[in-house]
Amino acid sequence: MHNFFRKLSIRARSPPAPKKKSSANNMLKKNSSGLLRFIRNNDKPDEEPTFDMPMHLMIQVIDRMPFFEQIRQSRVCKEIKEHIEEKYSKIKKLELRKRDINEACASDDAFERHSKAYVAVKIEKDTACVVIDDAWVVADFYVFLVNFDFELVQKDSPEFELSESVSQSDFKLLDFVRVATKKPVITQSDLKISEF
Amino acid sequence: MSVEPEVPIVQVEEVRENPVLYKIISSDNHVFTISEHAVKLSKTLWDLITNLGLTAENALDNPIPVENVNGKNMETIVQFCERHKYDEEEPEYTNYIREFVLPEWDRQLLSIDNEELFQLILATNYLDIQKLMDYCCRVIGDMAKDKTPEELRIIYGIPTDAEDDALERSASDSPGPSG
Numbered sequence: 001m002h003n004f005f006r007k008l009s010i011r012a013r014s015p016p017a018p019k020k021k022s023s024a025n026n027m028l029k030k031n032s033s034g035l036l037r038f039i040r041n042n043d044k045p046d047e048e049p050t051f052d053m054p055m056h057l058m059i060q061v062i063d064r065m066p067f068f069e070q071i072r073q074s075r076v077c078k079e080i081k082e083h084i085e086e087k088y089s090k091i092k093k094l095e096l097r098k099r100d101i102n103e104a105c106a107s108d109d110a111f112e113r114h115s116k117a118y119v120a121v122k123i124e125k126d127t128a129c130v131v132i133d134d135a136w137v138v139a140d141f142y143v144f145l146v147n148f149d150f151e152l153v154q155k156d157s158p159e160f161e162l163s164e165s166v167s168q169s170d171f172k173l174l175d176f177v178r179v180a181t182k183k184p185v186i187t188q189s190d191l192k193i194s195e196f
Numbered sequence: 197m198s199v200e201p202e203v204p205i206v207q208v209e210e211v212r213e214n215p216v217l218y219k220i221i222s223s224d225n226h227v228f229t230i231s232e233h234a235v236k237l238s239k240t241l242w243d244l245i246t247n248l249g250l251t252a253e254n255a256l257d258n259p260i261p262v263e264n265v266n267g268k269n270m271e272t273i274v275q276f277c278e279r280h281k282y283d284e285e286e287p288e289y290t291n292y293i294r295e296f297v298l299p300e301w302d303r304q305l306l307s308i309d310n311e312e313l314f315q316l317i318l319a320t321n322y323l324d325i326q327k328l329m330d331y332c333c334r335v336i337g338d339m340a341k342d343k344t345p346e347e348l349r350i351i352y353g354i355p356t357d358a359e360d361d362a363l364e365r366s367a368s369d370s371p372g373p374s375g
Contacts, residue, residue: 053314053352057321061340064333075345078357 059083067112067121068181071174084174091173093127101133117181128173216252218245219259220274226267227259234277239324265319272316276305276328283327298334306335 053061062073062080074084097104101118105111111120111131118133216232220241236242241260250258262270279301298306306313317332340348349356 053354055354057317058352058354060321060329061333061336064330065337065340069337069341073340073345073348076348077354 055079063087067123068114068177071177088173091123091126091128094173094176095127095129097129097131099131099134101131104131114181119177119181121177128176130176216255218250218255220270221259221261222265222267222270223263224267226270228270228274229256230274230277231281233281234274237277237280237325237327238273241323262323264322266315268312269316269319272305272308273319273323273325273328276302277325280327296330296334298331302331303335306331310339 058076059080062070062076062084065073070084074081101113101120105113105120108122110122110124111129112122113120118135120131122129122131217229218232218235218241220228220230220235222228235245241262244260245255248258248260250260265273306316308316313332313335317329317336320328320332340351343351348354
């Protein structure tokens with residue numbers, strides 16, 4: 001059974017996510033020498049912070065970051081974590097699509113792609129549209145079966161297709177995304193999830 | 197053969213240009229002139245102008261003092277507002293992802309020292325200029341992208357949850373004004 005799932009999984013052979021143009025970043029780095037110098041200056045841990053950013057402004061900055069970056073930065077502190085969780089708790093509908101992720105992202109700029117996992121997200125009003133790559137296989141879908149009350153719709157055997165519209169009062173987008181961006185490791189006895 | 201009637205060419209900009217100008221004085225006493233369309237981008241300034249009852253006739257005689265913003269930041273803000281005064285109205289701010297491309301002109305304007313950028317974001321927040329706030333936050337967000345949460349905590353002077361709890365505890369343990 002273990003080998004069966006491994007053979008099915010072609011994710012390891014999937015091409016890496018294309019790098020976005022980073023001309024803006026390059027230009028900013030030139031102008032952020034103080035910031036970089038501060039980061040690199042490990043010998044002076046007691047140095048004053050570069051900015052004494054009020055929390056409400058910090059939250060505004062984080063709100064304008066890409067979706068996956070917001071989730072990552074929610075670890076900065078309790079206030080930011082609570083803000084992010086509260087903000088996304090309002091999203092109660094999920095549209096889950098399995099398709100070629102490169103194609104999906106190319107066809108709609110609103111999709112934001114995770115840097116490592118083959119997952120892209122688009123949020124519109126109270127709905128999160130999540131695209132998972134064609135490379136996802138049966139084993140990957142079991143993660144959802146274990147963690148969420150979704151139904152798999154078998155369309156063309158032997159491939160499974162998942163195209164579900166979910167609306168649950170207890171649906172938590174952040175939990176869903178955390179699971180979706182973790183790689184499932186199938187063992188003979190059980191299903192475990194480990195981070196990339 | 198038809199002859200084209202001689203019609204004076206009027207530049208679109210001239211037609212749209214509003215003659216009403218306002219004077220703003222920064223905290224370090226620099227005086228700036230800003231057009232009515234441009235000043236409307238700042239909710240704070242426009243509320244002030246409305247409340248003071250400034251009109252086309254008395255606007256230039258009554259400069260508006262802005263104590264929280266220095267001349268350098270005010271210059272950037274005035275340039276920004278004049279540049280974007282005819283832009284389409286921004287949709288109401290929602291804190292969900294609102295993707296946009298930072299225009300090259302604005303990128304150049306905001307290619308400033310980190311400290312200046314930080315001061316500008318404070319000024320923008322005070323003057324309540326949504327578009328400039330979006331752009332400043334985008335620039336700061338781009339800088340923060342590759343940083344770990346721990347690095348961000350240091351850069352922005354945010355205490356860890358443990359430090360925060362300790363501060364709260366010490367504040368509640370310390371005796372009040374009555375002793």
